[in-house]
Amino acid sequence: MADTPTLRERARRAARAEIAATAMRLFAENGFDATTVDQIAGAVGISRRSFFHYFGSKEDLVLGDTEALGESVRAALEARPDDESAWAAIRAAFLTIRPADKTQEEQLTLARIHHEAPSVRARHLEKHLRWQELLAPDIQRRLGLPATTTPDPRALAFVAAALACFDAAVDAWYSSGGAEDPERLFDEAVATLRA
Amino acid sequence: MADTPTLRERARRAARAEIAATAMRLFAENGFDATTVDQIAGAVGISRRSFFHYFGSKEDLVLGDTEALGESVRAALEARPDDESAWAAIRAAFLTIRPADKTQEEQLTLARIHHEAPSVRARHLEKHLRWQELLAPDIQRRLGLPATTTPDPRALAFVAAALACFDAAVDAWYSSGGAEDPERLFDEAVATLRA
DNA sequence: CAGTTACTTGCACTGAGTGCAAGCTATGCA
DNA sequence: TGCATAGCTTGCACTCAGTGCAAGTAACTG
Numbered sequence: 001m002a003d004t005p006t007l008r009e010r011a012r013r014a015a016r017a018e019i020a021a022t023a024m025r026l027f028a029e030n031g032f033d034a035t036t037v038d039q040i041a042g043a044v045g046i047s048r049r050s051f052f053h054y055f056g057s058k059e060d061l062v063l064g065d066t067e068a069l070g071e072s073v074r075a076a077l078e079a080r081p082d083d084e085s086a087w088a089a090i091r092a093a094f095l096t097i098r099p100a101d102k103t104q105e106e107q108l109t110l111a112r113i114h115h116e117a118p119s120v121r122a123r124h125l126e127k128h129l130r131w132q133e134l135l136a137p138d139i140q141r142r143l144g145l146p147a148t149t150t151p152d153p154r155a156l157a158f159v160a161a162a163l164a165c166f167d168a169a170v171d172a173w174y175s176s177g178g179a180e181d182p183e184r185l186f187d188e189a190v191a192t193l194r195a
Numbered sequence: 196m197a198d199t200p201t202l203r204e205r206a207r208r209a210a211r212a213e214i215a216a217t218a219m220r221l222f223a224e225n226g227f228d229a230t231t232v233d234q235i236a237g238a239v240g241i242s243r244r245s246f247f248h249y250f251g252s253k254e255d256l257v258l259g260d261t262e263a264l265g266e267s268v269r270a271a272l273e274a275r276p277d278d279e280s281a282w283a284a285i286r287a288a289f290l291t292i293r294p295a296d297k298t299q300e301e302q303l304t305l306a307r308i309h310h311e312a313p314s315v316r317a318r319h320l321e322k323h324l325r326w327q328e329l330l331a332p333d334i335q336r337r338l339g340l341p342a343t344t345t346p347d348p349r350a351l352a353f354v355a356a357a358l359a360c361f362d363a364a365v366d367a368w369y370s371s372g373g374a375e376d377p378e379r380l381f382d383e384a385v386a387t388l389r390a
Numbered sequence: 391c392a393g394t395t396a397c398t399t400g401c402a403c404t405g406a407g408t409g410c411a412a413g414c415t416a417t418g419c420a
Numbered sequence: 421t422g423c424a425t426a427g428c429t430t431g432c433a434c435t436c437a438g439t440g441c442a443a444g445t446a447a448c449t450g
Contacts, residue, residue, distance in 0.1 A: 007447095007448090008396075008397090008447090008448090011397095012397095036435090036436065036437090037436080037437070037438090038436085046398080046399090047398070047399050047400075048399090048400095049398075049399055049400070049401095049439095050397080050398055050399070052437090052438065052439080053397075053398080056438090057437075057438075058436095058437070058438095118321060121321060121324065122317035122318065122320065122321050123317065125317065125320040125321070125324075126313060126316060126317050126320070129316065129320075143387060143390075150370065153363040153364060153366065153367035153380055153383075153384060154363070154383055154384050154387040155387075156363045156366070157359050157360045157362075157363035157364075157384035157385075157387065157388065158384075158387055158388060160356075160359030160360075160362070160363065161355075161356035161359050161360070161388050163359075164352050164355030164356050164358075164359055165352045165355075165356070167352075167355070168348040168349070168351045168352035168355065169348060169352075171348065171351070172348035175345065185348055188348075188349055189348060189349050189352035189353075190352075192338060192349040192350075192352065192353055193352065193353060193356050193388055193389065194388065194389050195338075202416090202417090203416085203417090203427075203428090206428095207428095231404090231405065231406090232405080232406070232407090233405085241429080241430090242429065242430050242431075243430090243431095244408095244429075244430055244431070244432090245428080245429055245430070247406090247407065247408080248428075248429080251407090252406080252407075253405095253406075253407095
């Protein structure tokens, strides 16, 4: 399955991780907007130009790999039993996102940046737009809707609504300083929609 | 109620309208991204600097007045009968948005720009984020949730889901070239969520 | 060891957006 | 009528993100 990463590939991953870590530190200290790409590159010891070889944009530092993560959610969704309901399946798929490689501290910092920087929020929402397309086909099937070339708006709306519940739950979790249980918040949000 | 607009105010509105109209023409011809602010300003006959006195950003040309429109939706929502359900009330409030001052042609052009320009999509979603906060309190009450200083995540999720249905409906309407009925699409999306 | 391949960098450029100060204009008041 | 003033317009200079290009450099392959 997973082909052995080449040396270059591993170096690249390491570099990305180091840049991201340094950037997170600067963001935490000075805020997202007040930190320039030049400062990040300088702190890591690479040129500004090289920075853009590792990350397509400043926002990418904070968003994770949109494409890869979306793909893994899609895979998780498709791995659910065929007869599972759309809501149950998408709930289970979302649960696989929880980043195991980050402390709660780091996750809260990340959430704070999402709150303080509008440009990050915007990219985050664009990411979800991408995911919408990705997850819609499977959901469409689970909703009992006939398959179509371009996704049925009902399936798209469904995925968008689920992502909205997810975001609302994460937001509330952040606002509570990590005290509330995100899973419960998500379930409550969904229940409210369906009531 | 509505205080008489001063001459200056009327001139300002007229200028904004003219700039927006010119910009729309250029966008339709060359695409959103390929049209620069300099070109727009040049075509209208004002300086680049003056353009930014009328519109805070290029995207604003295409988004309408976020704050004013959001406020009017909120007013429409609060004007609904107290005992109306959250879904019914928000549906009715959304229906007041339909811009009477634009032909279907113009609306389709607008929708096309929303599709082709990621930056516009992003701002659009940010706008909805603003609306979320604006509409949540009323919805919270209609959902039978106790009033709180910071909005209940369930109310936020509800509004976000409703906006998602709205967007999905408008998108599908656009994709059909204006043939489908947006109201029906919206209702179907909502029904799918709640099933 | 030679040749290819990929990474790094500097440079120059575009384009959005902002702050400032100077000039102009219409409005209001004496 | 004439002057003060508040608001509009503009140019200028600047910041910052992001991109294309080309030259240099390090690393892997045969």
